[in-house]
Amino acid sequence: MSEAxxxxxxxxxxxxxxxxxALHHLHPQELLxxxxxxxxxxxxVDPELVDDVVMGNGNAVGDHxxxxxxxxxxxxxxxxxxxxxxLNRWCGSGQQAVTFAAMGVASGHQGLVLAGGVxxxxxxxxxxxxMDFSAGNPAVRARFPQVPQGVSADLIATIEGFTRDDVDAFxxxxxxxxxxxxxxxxxxxSVVPIVNADxxxxxxxxxxxxxxxxxxxxxxxxxxFAALGRAVFTDYGYDRAFGEMVRDVYPDVKEVDYVHHAGxxxxxxxxxxxxxxxxxxxxxxxGLRPRARVVMSAVVGAxxxxxxTAPGPASRRCLERAGMTVDDIDLWEINEAFAAVxxxxxxxxxxxxxxxxxxxGAIALGHPIGATGGMxxxxxxxxxxxxxxxxALVTMCTGGGMGTATIIERI
Numbered sequence: 001m002s003e004a005x006x007x008x009x010x011x012x013x014x015x016x017x018x019x020x021x022a023l024h025h026l027h028p029q030e031l032l033x034x035x036x037x038x039x040x041x042x043x044x045v046d047p048e049l050v051d052d053v054v055m056g057n058g059n060a061v062g063d064h065x066x067x068x069x070x071x072x073x074x075x076x077x078x079x080x081x082x083x084x085x086x087l088n089r090w091c092g093s094g095q096q097a098v099t100f101a102a103m104g105v106a107s108g109h110q111g112l113v114l115a116g117g118v119x120x121x122x123x124x125x126x127x128x129x130x131m132d133f134s135a136g137n138p139a140v141r142a143r144f145p146q147v148p149q150g151v152s153a154d155l156i157a158t159i160e161g162f163t164r165d166d167v168d169a170f171x172x173x174x175x176x177x178x179x180x181x182x183x184x185x186x187x188x189x190s191v192v193p194i195v196n197a198d199x200x201x202x203x204x205x206x207x208x209x210x211x212x213x214x215x216x217x218x219x220x221x222x223x224x225f226a227a228l229g230r231a232v233f234t235d236y237g238y239d240r241a242f243g244e245m246v247r248d249v250y251p252d253v254k255e256v257d258y259v260h261h262a263g264x265x266x267x268x269x270x271x272x273x274x275x276x277x278x279x280x281x282x283x284x285x286x287g288l289r290p291r292a293r294v295v296m297s298a299v300v301g302a303x304x305x306x307x308x309t310a311p312g313p314a315s316r317r318c319l320e321r322a323g324m325t326v327d328d329i330d331l332w333e334i335n336e337a338f339a340a341v342x343x344x345x346x347x348x349x350x351x352x353x354x355x356x357x358x359x360x361g362a363i364a365l366g367h368p369i370g371a372t373g374g375m376x377x378x379x380x381x382x383x384x385x386x387x388x389x390x391x392a393l394v395t396m397c398t399g400g401g402m403g404t405a406t407i408i409e410r411i
Contacts, residue, residue, distance in 0.1 A: 002279050004102035005290035006408065009116070009275035009378040010039045010192045014206045014366040017121035017268035022203035023194060024122040024270065028064055031194060032118045033075030035274045038192045039114065043276050043288060047076075051110040053084040054101045056093025056117030058369035058399075060086065062125045068118060088370075090133075090399035091337060092299070093117050094273060095373025095406060101277045102294040111282035116374035118272035130228065130242075133304070133400045144304045145245035149399065150225035150260055152307040153338035155246055158257040159306075160344055167339035168218040171264035171363045174336060178360025179211035186359050186386065190378040208267045208366040218263040226258035249305045264339040269366030273374030292381050295391070295407040296322035302401045308341050310403025311395040312348030318393065318405035326351065329407070330389035333376040335396040336361035345395065359383060372396065377408065384410050 012031060015023030023031065032055065040047050055069035069084030089096040094117030101115035130148040134140040147155075157167060181187060182205070193204035229243035243256050283290055298318035302310035311334055319325060332355055334342040342361070346353055359379060362372065373396060380392035395405040 002106050002108055002281065004105040004277050004294040005280060005283055005411065006292040006294065006381065007043050007276040007278050007283065007288055007290055008039065009190055009273065009374065009381070010035050010042060011190050011273035011371070011375050011378055012194050012271045013191055013203045014208050014269040014271040014368060015203050016207045017270055017366070019122060021122050021270055022207055023120065026194070026202065028118050028120045028123065029068060029071045029075045031120065032068065032072035032272045034194055035192065035272050036072060036076040036078065036114060039274050039276055045112065045286065045288070047078040047082055050082050050112050050114055052104065052113050053082065054097045054113060054115040055084065055086050056097040056370040056373065057086050057088060058090050058093050058119050059124050060088055063123055064119065089402065089404065091335065091367070091369055092373060092396045092398040092402065092404035093370040095377070095394065095396055095404045096299070098275055098277070098374060098377060099297040099406060102297065105277050105279045108279070112276065112278045114274050114276050116272065116274035117370035119369040119371055120270035121268045121368060122270050145248060147242040147246060147305060148225065148228055149307060149337070150265065151229045151242050151246065151256065152305065153260050153265070153340050154225055154229065154256050154258045155250065155253065155306050156308060156340040156344055157259045158253055159250070160340065160347065162259065162340050162343055164259040165215070166343065167259050167264045168215045170339040170343055171218055172213055172215040174357065174360045174363040175210055175213040177358060178209050178364035181359035182206065182209065186382065187379070189382050206365050208269050209364045213263065221261040221263050223258035224261040224265070229256055229258060246305060249303070260338050260340070264363060266337050266362035267366035269368045271366070271368035271371045271375065273371045273378060275374055275377060290411045292408045292410050295409050297406045300403050302403065304401030307399065307401045308337060308397040309344060310401060311341065311345045311397050311405070314403035314405040315345070315349060315393055315395045318407055322407055324407065329391050329393045330355065331358060331380055331383055331392040332356045333380045333392065333394040335367065335372060335376060336363040337367060337397050339363065341397050373404065377406065381408060
């Protein structure tokens with residue numbers, strides 16, 4: 001086995017995930033195509049040398065449907081010989097795309113692969129009721145009640161004893177860290193401006209953060225998922241409320257404590273991210289200098305009703321396979337799907353909070369589903385270089401009860 005080197009990466013700014021957001025008018029294929037061109041130019045490689053383009057996407061319907069990776073290659077104006085494939089591991093899709101690219105490169109099957117993901121949440125078709133992770137399968141529903149992720153996050157908070165003050169304090173810290181990172185230019189290396197058809201700039205900065213957010217302002221927001229947890233969606237295939245179904249699996253939970261809201265949950269945004277991975281042989285043959293290598297990756301399944309608890313186990317498995325411990329990791333990126341998720345992961349792994357999400361996270365910046373994994377890997381690498389550190393671990397929870405983890409090391 002060879003190694004998988006990260007040559008470089010680019011990402012779009014995160015646009016607000018609504019019709020008034022600065023990226024909404026762009027087709028997701030065009031957004032991703034712009035990044036493909038930008039990364040090839042930055043790395044200095046001929047697109048004809050790309051063995052494959054692997055992209056994650058968390059909601060492959062509407063204009064996100066089909067094989068968006070291949071269509072983005074065509075939108076970029078690249079040679080028709082360049083292939084593309086799209087995968088879905090829900091929130092972990094972009095991170096999984098990078099993992100598959102690393103596997104292809106390290107195995108010797110490929111020399112150069114571009115990987116990442118895209119989701120423009122402002123362009124998703126409107127959901128009729130909560131997302132059904134079982135895709136309408138009554139047999140799976142009967143065994144594993146499919147509750148909305150917000151209810152799952154509140155279930156974690158209830159079991160772990162995270163209070164409303166705890167999750168709001170974490171969210172406020174995410175906003176404060178993101179604001180400082182933006183002011184000091186910590187994202188400048190990875191973010192590339194996205195342009196309109198006429199060449200004018202559509203967006204050149206993350207649009208979602210609210211830098212003046214404090215725990216006191218967050219305390220004024222009503223819980224978002226209380227009504228959802230108590231509602232009965234008869235057209236969804238159930239005849240009981242989601243909160244009641246939770247107690248079938250967790251009978252000791254007498255009542256879910258609803259503590260999450262829009263201010264301590266990940267933001268709905270549009271965005272894309274792409275990284276270039278190459279074998280050492282390919283890089284040397286073409287005079288390309290790597291920034292990091294992929295040390296190890298892992299994916300773990302967890303109980304699908306609580307759904308969001310797998311980042312800890314995935315990180316442990318990743319560390320064990322790499323022959324490393326928590327103490328070997330300099331920086332951690334734990335996706336902030338909901339505040340309770342990183343809080344539980346920090347507790348599970350006994351992490352130093354000062355090493356976790358040091359530039360804020362998805363609560364402040366937003367979570368463009370399939371794109372987020374690629375964005376987090378770039379954020380981690382940029383920060384390792386800025387601080388002159390060595391290793392980082394990126395981990396995410398995903399729909400259906402899974403977690404992804406990747407360790408990278410600077411070269």
